[in-house]
Amino acid sequence: MTPLLRVQDLTTTFDTPAGTARAVDGVSFSLDPGETLALVGESGSGKTVTALSILRLIEPPGRIHPDSRVEFDGRDLLTLSPRDLRRVRGAGIAMIFQEPMTSLNPVLTVGTQIGETVEAHESVTRAEVRDRTVEMLRLVGIPDPTRRWRSYPHELSGGMRQRVMIAMALVCRPRVLIADEPTTALDVTIQAQILDLLRDLAQRLDMAMVLITHDLGVAAEIADRVAVMYGGRIVEQAPTARLYAHPAHPYTEGLLQAAPRLDGPAYPTPAIPGAVPPATAWPDGCRFHPRCTHAWERCHTEPPLIDVAAGQTARCWLRAAPGDPS
Amino acid sequence: MTRIRLGSLAVAALLLLAILAPVIAPYAPTAQPDLIGLRNAAPSWAHPFGTDMFSRDVLSRVLYGARVSLLIGVLAVAISVTVGTAVGLAAGYAGGAVDAGLMRVVDAGLAIPKIFVVLVVLALWEGITVPVLVGILGFTGWFGVSRIVRAETQSARGREYVAAARAIGIPTHRILVRHVLPNVAAPILVVASLGIGQVILLEAGLSYLGVGVPQPMPSWGNIIADGQHLFASAPWISTAPGLAIVATVMAFSVLADGMRAALDPRDR
Amino acid sequence: MARGHRNVLPFVAGRLAQGLIVMFTVATLVFVLLHAAPGDPLTSLSEQPRITPEVVSRMRQNFGLDQPIPIQYLRYLGNLARGDLGISYTQHRPVVQAIREAIPNTLLLATVALLIDFGLGTLVGIAQGTRPGSATDRTLSGVTITLYSMPVFWLGLLLMFVFGERLGWFPIAGVTNPVTYPYASLAGKLFDRMHHLILPALALGLVSAGYTARHQRSAMLEAIRQDCVRTARAKGLRERAVVMRHALRNALLPTITLAGLAFPVLLSGAVLIETVFAWPGLGKLAADAVGRRDYPVVTGAAILAAAMVVVGNLLADVATRLIDPRTRTAA
Numbered sequence: 001m002t003p004l005l006r007v008q009d010l011t012t013t014f015d016t017p018a019g020t021a022r023a024v025d026g027v028s029f030s031l032d033p034g035e036t037l038a039l040v041g042e043s044g045s046g047k048t049v050t051a052l053s054i055l056r057l058i059e060p061p062g063r064i065h066p067d068s069r070v071e072f073d074g075r076d077l078l079t080l081s082p083r084d085l086r087r088v089r090g091a092g093i094a095m096i097f098q099e100p101m102t103s104l105n106p107v108l109t110v111g112t113q114i115g116e117t118v119e120a121h122e123s124v125t126r127a128e129v130r131d132r133t134v135e136m137l138r139l140v141g142i143p144d145p146t147r148r149w150r151s152y153p154h155e156l157s158g159g160m161r162q163r164v165m166i167a168m169a170l171v172c173r174p175r176v177l178i179a180d181e182p183t184t185a186l187d188v189t190i191q192a193q194i195l196d197l198l199r200d201l202a203q204r205l206d207m208a209m210v211l212i213t214h215d216l217g218v219a220a221e222i223a224d225r226v227a228v229m230y231g232g233r234i235v236e237q238a239p240t241a242r243l244y245a246h247p248a249h250p251y252t253e254g255l256l257q258a259a260p261r262l263d264g265p266a267y268p269t270p271a272i273p274g275a276v277p278p279a280t281a282w283p284d285g286c287r288f289h290p291r292c293t294h295a296w297e298r299c300h301t302e303p304p305l306i307d308v309a310a311g312q313t314a315r316c317w318l319r320a321a322p323g324d325p326s
Numbered sequence: 327m328t329r330i331r332l333g334s335l336a337v338a339a340l341l342l343l344a345i346l347a348p349v350i351a352p353y354a355p356t357a358q359p360d361l362i363g364l365r366n367a368a369p370s371w372a373h374p375f376g377t378d379m380f381s382r383d384v385l386s387r388v389l390y391g392a393r394v395s396l397l398i399g400v401l402a403v404a405i406s407v408t409v410g411t412a413v414g415l416a417a418g419y420a421g422g423a424v425d426a427g428l429m430r431v432v433d434a435g436l437a438i439p440k441i442f443v444v445l446v447v448l449a450l451w452e453g454i455t456v457p458v459l460v461g462i463l464g465f466t467g468w469f470g471v472s473r474i475v476r477a478e479t480q481s482a483r484g485r486e487y488v489a490a491a492r493a494i495g496i497p498t499h500r501i502l503v504r505h506v507l508p509n510v511a512a513p514i515l516v517v518a519s520l521g522i523g524q525v526i527l528l529e530a531g532l533s534y535l536g537v538g539v540p541q542p543m544p545s546w547g548n549i550i551a552d553g554q555h556l557f558a559s560a561p562w563i564s565t566a567p568g569l570a571i572v573a574t575v576m577a578f579s580v581l582a583d584g585m586r587a588a589l590d591p592r593d594r
Numbered sequence: 595m596a597r598g599h600r601n602v603l604p605f606v607a608g609r610l611a612q613g614l615i616v617m618f619t620v621a622t623l624v625f626v627l628l629h630a631a632p633g634d635p636l637t638s639l640s641e642q643p644r645i646t647p648e649v650v651s652r653m654r655q656n657f658g659l660d661q662p663i664p665i666q667y668l669r670y671l672g673n674l675a676r677g678d679l680g681i682s683y684t685q686h687r688p689v690v691q692a693i694r695e696a697i698p699n700t701l702l703l704a705t706v707a708l709l710i711d712f713g714l715g716t717l718v719g720i721a722q723g724t725r726p727g728s729a730t731d732r733t734l735s736g737v738t739i740t741l742y743s744m745p746v747f748w749l750g751l752l753l754m755f756v757f758g759e760r761l762g763w764f765p766i767a768g769v770t771n772p773v774t775y776p777y778a779s780l781a782g783k784l785f786d787r788m789h790h791l792i793l794p795a796l797a798l799g800l801v802s803a804g805y806t807a808r809h810q811r812s813a814m815l816e817a818i819r820q821d822c823v824r825t826a827r828a829k830g831l832r833e834r835a836v837v838m839r840h841a842l843r844n845a846l847l848p849t850i851t852l853a854g855l856a857f858p859v860l861l862s863g864a865v866l867i868e869t870v871f872a873w874p875g876l877g878k879l880a881a882d883a884v885g886r887r888d889y890p891v892v893t894g895a896a897i898l899a900a901a902m903v904v905v906g907n908l909l910a911d912v913a914t915r916l917i918d919p920r921t922r923t924a925a
Binding site: 430433435437439440450451466527528530535536537554564571572573575579 | 615616617619620622623624627628630631632739740742743744745746747748751752754755759760857858859861862865866869870880881883884885887888889892893895896899900903904907
């Protein structure tokens with residue numbers, strides 16, 4: 001099956017007074033139709049910048065490297081004309097963001113903001129726009145949609161606002177949805193609802209999804225595959241079940257161990273020693289090695305993504321077959 | 327060059343010119359070298375800004391005018407800032423009825439357009455001199471400052487270090503000086519710099535109307551007034567002091583901008 | 595949309611009450627300022643050669659100036675409450691009459707100046723805010739900072755000289771042409787008024803426009819950085835729609851609040867501009883009166899000016915409240 005979305009060697013840097021920050025450094029992954037991929041990592045790992053780069057939403061002083069490629073539907077999004085790019089945004093690939101309160105315009109009604117997306121991509125009558133909007137509101141589970149259509153964002157609860165964001169993103173039936181931390185700003189109970197909604201909609205609308213999150217639990221809930229990011233690079237990729245059962249990279253192991261468990265002592269939660277270094281000064285070789293308990297001198301050379309098992313790769317020398325050239 | 331550096335340089339240059347006026351001005355401001363021949367003479371090497379209807383050298387008058395206007399500006403703002411800070415600290419720290427009362431006065435002071443406030447005081451004042459003008463401008467210009475200081479004081483008062491200081495019994499005035507004042511200092515500098523520009527403009531207006539700096543002492547405002555009816559035949563008389571005002575106010579504005587940018591890095 | 599308007603009336607009533615308190619304090623403040631001067635209002639009169647001390651002391655009694663200050667204050671408040679602003683010394687008629695004639699001219703001038711201020715200021719500010727750092731932005735910055743560093747009366751003189759005398763495009767004094775106005779048609783009358791209005795209104799409005807442009811630029815920059823603008827782009831909206839619909843609306847809100855702060859500045863400027871252009875408004879009335887020590891006119895004008903500011907602020911607040919949906923539907 002040809003991938004729907006293919007990211008190749010994506011590199012995005014930021015010019016700061018402290019130096020050039022390589023927020024995303026050679027990231028490659030692909031997304032098949034209908035599949036849900038979770039991009040997991042701590043803050044500073046580059047996952048949000050990756051998402052923004054796909055739709056070219058990076059503003060100066062950020063720059064996407066010319067060698068990067070983002071293929072969608074056979075075309076490289078990074079070299080599209082502004083007009084063609086605009087057509088992809090919202091209709092081909094849509095994106096929802098973490099903070100629904102600030103991501104929605106406070107002075108426009110919810111209905112207007114959803115309708116805008118339709119008007120931008122399709123030529124339909126006012127009445128049709130309204131109908132589509134109301135239908136979308138219903139689809140995302142907002143009660144009394146004909147009345148809510150006229151509401152302003154500040155009149156809705158956090159969970160409802162996120163549903164509105166989802167409605168806004170999906171109203172033109174995009175093939176891919178990028179969801180950047182969609183549940184982080186919400187209460188735990190609402191989180192579960194929104195995740196269920198996303199999974200349900202992805203299935204119903206035959207939509208592929210890239211889910212960005214720092215929460216392993218969220219990824220486990222709805223992702224088919226997981227890619228773990230650290231230091232601007234992908235350090236492990238695997239189908240979800242495999243990743244949780246047999247993590248292949250020390251960082252992934254560390255993340256899984258750091259999560260509090262119900263079936264053992266709650267404290268101490270083993271944390272990964274050290275801290276994420278700044279993106280202006282990644283360590284030489286494997287970016288994780290200064291914090292890794294298994295590090296040895298080979299780690300001063302950066303490992304490639306090494307095949308571990310069916311569908312699982314890890315960027316760690318530990319997974320290299322003995323006798324492999326370094 | 328950053329704004330703060332540019333602004334500081336410009337302000338320093340202007341202050342220098344003003345202080346050195348007696349040294350660098352080619353003539354005394356009231357000197358009338360040639361009563362007949364040099365009336366309303368166009369700019370020349372001897373008189374770069376020309377002469378006025380009393381044969382006085384305009385350049386010298388503008389330089390001396392700088393002394394007057396800058397002196398008034400700086401001193402008046404010094405008074406305004408002092409009074410405004412005191413009121414703002416009192417209102418912000420004490421709260422309650424004191425705050426409410428003082429703020430009603432501030433509201434009223436800000437409701438009356440500035441020039442009217444000064445005109446009311448001037449309406450009955452016999453014999454306006456520069457010190458009197460400084461006093462009037464200073465003691466009527468503190469309302470805005472007090473609002474800013476009050477806001478800062480209120481936010482500082484809510485901080486833990488103030489509560490801690492009160493708990494160990496440090497007297498109020500020391501808390502205000504040691505803890506609150508340093509936080510207030512930075513925005514006050516910005517306001518002061520802008521204020522000097524505003525007072526210079528206000529004083530120029532008053533002098534133009536004839537109720538500011540008394541003739542024949544030169545002030546940029548009254549030089550403009552001198553030349554206004556001769557604009558067609560001798561435009562240099564009114565143009566030169568006007569340009570001087572623009573340059574001066576700009577310098578203080580750029581300085582204030584630079585200081586504000588230094589305080590708030592988010593503001594581009 | 596009507597549901598929010600229920601909240602506006604109590605809000606307006608509250609602000610009106612506040613306004614009255616401010617006016618009361620203004621009246622008191624004016625009284626204090628007036629008596630800050632050494633001597634009393636009749637000191638200058640008593641220095642004139644042909645006025646005998648008996649006349650002065652009778653006048654003093656008549657105006658109640660020999661009473662202790664608190665009594666004077668109460669009489670003053672009582673008069674104000676009745677709408678009596680005193681008698682002008684130089685015009686020999688009630689101050690209220692003089693003010694009543696002058697205020698419409700100032701209102702007209704200030705309103706047109708405000709329109710120029712905001713019309714031009716917001717356009718320039720938006721143009722700058724949407725292309726920060728560009729040559730256009732930097733040039734306009736230079737222009738705006740020059741404008742608001744100018745003394746308003748000097749700009750008036752410049753405009754008068756260039757466009758009035760040199761080019762002869764506009765008249766340089768008065769509200770209408772004293773000779774031809776009575777005989778002009780309605781359209782002619784309108785044109786004559788506008789013709790006379792342009793230069794003073796421009797002078798008054800341009801200086802403030804520089805200030806407004808700066809604020810609008812910052813507001814635009816702030817608005818464009820917001821998350822909701824990023825969302826609009828991510829939806830695939832045209833850049834124009836992103837700027838106009840999303841960034842601009844949010845950027846205009848703070849500017850309307852700024853309108854409230856513009857009134858005192860415009861009225862201060864009006865005093866000077868009206869003098870330059872011989873415009874018979876409240877400002878010129880006050881300016882002329884100061885020179886002649888006609889203090890009832892000056893104090894009356896100051897109080898009226900403050901009243902105009904208070905009303906203006908109230909209107910701006912109500913407008914903001916009506917336009918921003920966040921405050922409109924709040925309890």
